Amino acid sequence: MNTKNQPLFIAFSSQKGGVGKSTFTTLLASLLHYRMGYNVAVFDADFPQHSLMKMKTRDLAMVMENQHLKKMAYKQFSTINKKAYPILQYKAENILGAAQKFIETSYIPIDVIFFDLPGTVNTPGILKSLAGMHYIFSPITADRLVMESTLVFTQLLQDVIMKKGETSLKSIHLFWNQVDGRESTPLYTIYNDLIHHLGLNLMESQIKNSTRFRKEGEENTKTVFRSTLLPADESLLRACRLDLFVNEFLKIIQL
Template identity: 45%
Template sequence: MKTKPLFIAFSTQKGGVGKSTFTVLGASYLHYLKGLNVAVMDCDYPQCSVYEMRKREIRQLETNLHYQSKAISMFESLGKQTYPIVCAKPEEAISKAHEFLAGESTEYDVVFFDLPGTINNDGVISTFMAMDYVFVPMAPSRMSMESTLSFIIPVHELLTEHKDLNLKAVHLFWNRVDGRIKKEWLEHYEGVIRQFGLPLLKTAIPQSVRYDKEQSIEGSDAVFLSTIFPADKSLLKGSNLDLLVDEISEIIHLKHQS
């Protein structure tokens, strides 16, 4: 009998804070660098940006010999291919995930769910609550804080009152922390978070253009954000992505294979 994989989501009410980015980065890091088997359910319907990203990258591989050669070499070394990405409506995501997993010979360790930027309908809420863990990227600004807290506090209270829910915990983490932001501002925001008893990860992600660095149609630049490659080692240093994934892995009791 197959072991049930962990269902994980990066989710937030605030658009443009990085939920899809961290879905891709987390999946690629664990699948390609840490020896785990990962799948992605792209529930940001109908645009399915992660699914479309994979299609775009495959088209680029067909014409870019550098990335093509790099991919062939990597997959031969790993002994496995790219992780699957399944596009699904949010209200159908759980049933689609179980259907997908039942039809696979591979045993998966983690399934990442890229949820829509709002949970204001029953279908998204039920999918959200079916996760094992949710991680919420949050920019250090008043607008992002207010939006995030209005979204997270009721969920946290629900988890506190009902221990029998599938969702075990929701954790916040700082994203796009500009070096110019005043330390006292962050401390103030973190004080507000503590007042509500919300878990905040130790790892903060700095503002950096590398987080948008995808493979190109031409050229051979190092790639950071990709569904086909892991973040390039030359760009990983100082990004805190490795620290973030390691901290999350510890919280969800996920053991890396390499």
């Protein structure tokens, strides 16, 4: 893959915990790096959890203990002829400078850097970090508190930071996550109308609710979903409509 001189900076961001930002960071990073041929790096600034750093440690242990996954990983890395993408740990206030230094010193050209950022505006440096992104994707669920916090924060970014021009942000996109088919369709219609009324971008793709988003790999599993070392199984992607999301995501960022 040819890369641009400046990699894309992308964050899955939310002001509400538990909506999937770390999961989507991992899913997209692994798909782009291991299956689509791009060179990816991830910066974990979600202090103090640093869940992606912990996830990488768990994933490595699971691959080493599961013979099927070990064979999958060996075949994958032999075929793509590159290492696992790096996950680097920094605080939000230092992350843009650290990312730029990483780009300048990397011996391979980087196409995309994903940032896992803290979910609160009270974190030092968080607004500056978000303003340094090229694209922000915000998962939303049909929950009043999630919607209120996400809409207020997205409006802040779009109407204040982006309009001032002191930002690298090209666009911010909301998308529905954990969509349950049993929920009332009019509820989503009301929320969709509100989002459009506020002039915010809403992706067409909707991610179906799945236990896979909250589940680590079983001991003897032969497929993976959320992993920092292997891309998600294609059948699992289709089951929750993540394949459609990935296609729309790639069109937005124009990679």
